[in-house]
Amino acid sequence: MYRQVVEQQKTCSLCWRTATRRGTFRVAGLDLCEECFGGRSIDALRSQRGFVIAEQTWEQGAHSTRWTEVSGEIPGRVGVSASFKVEGCFEKIGKLGARELQTGDSEFDDRVLITTADRERLAVLLRHDGLRMAILDLLYGDLSVEIDEQVVRVAYCHNWQDPPSRSEVVRGVAVMLHYLHSLMVVSGKDGPFR
Numbered sequence: 729m730y731r732q733v734v735e736q737q738k739t740c741s742l743c744w745r746t747a748t749r750r751g752t753f754r755v756a757g758l759d760l761c762e763e764c765f766g767g768r769s770i771d772a773l774r775s776q777r778g779f780v781i782a783e784q785t786w787e788q789g790a791h792s793t794r795w796t797e798v799s800g801e802i803p804g805r806v807g808v809s810a811s812f813k814v815e816g817c818f819e820k821i822g823k824l825g826a827r828e829l830q831t832g833d834s835e836f837d838d839r840v841l842i843t844t845a846d847r848e849r850l851a852v853l854l855r856h857d858g859l860r861m862a863i864l865d866l867l868y869g870d871l872s873v874e875i876d877e878q879v880v881r882v883a884y885c886h887n888w889q890d891p892p893s894r895s896e897v898v899r900g901v902a903v904m905l906h907y908l909h910s911l912m913v914v915s916g917k918d919g920p921f922r
């Protein structure tokens with residue numbers, strides 16, 4: 729989901745470069761330039777922000793099913809490991825009676841299934857609207873999103889009925905890195921909430 733805003737001299741929230749005349753694209757509360765929106769700014773994100781995004785594609789199983797994993801790393805730690813996926817009917821039944829982490833954001837709580845061993849710290853991170861928006865934006869079909877301290881990982885299968893596009897996944901991972909970077913653990917305390 730995105731909204732295009734055509735405005736001269738706008739700076740991209742992700743790569744910090746001035747957007748071209750096509751303007752910016754609003755995704756999960758950020759204004760992205762055309763390159764970041766299209767998942768084509770991996771080099772700029774590395775030089776400007778220190779975000780390292782890598783892609784890996786492999787085949788597995790008897791039918792040579794193709795998978796792609798996009799991972800991204802921030803220069804710092806968030807103090808949390810967790811995974812997120814879209815909550816299906818099966819999971820809804822499975823967790824009846826179990827107390828799940830609630831963020832108070834009904835759209836997020838209804839759609840996202842969270843697995844974590846760092847419940848308290850994660851609850852603090854998920855108070856941040858931008859991070860919740862970034863997770864919701866990235867979760868697509870059967871995708872799952874994994875946060876492992878300084879790393880975000882998303883894997884998808886090309887044989888899924890409706891697989892996500894590479895550009896959506898790279899963009900989504902970059903947006904996640906932006907928010908996690910702003911929530912990093914600084915000297916053992918919670919990072920600045922921007």
Ligand SMILES: [Zn+2]
Binds near residue numbers: 744745760761764
């Ligand atoms: Zn950009």
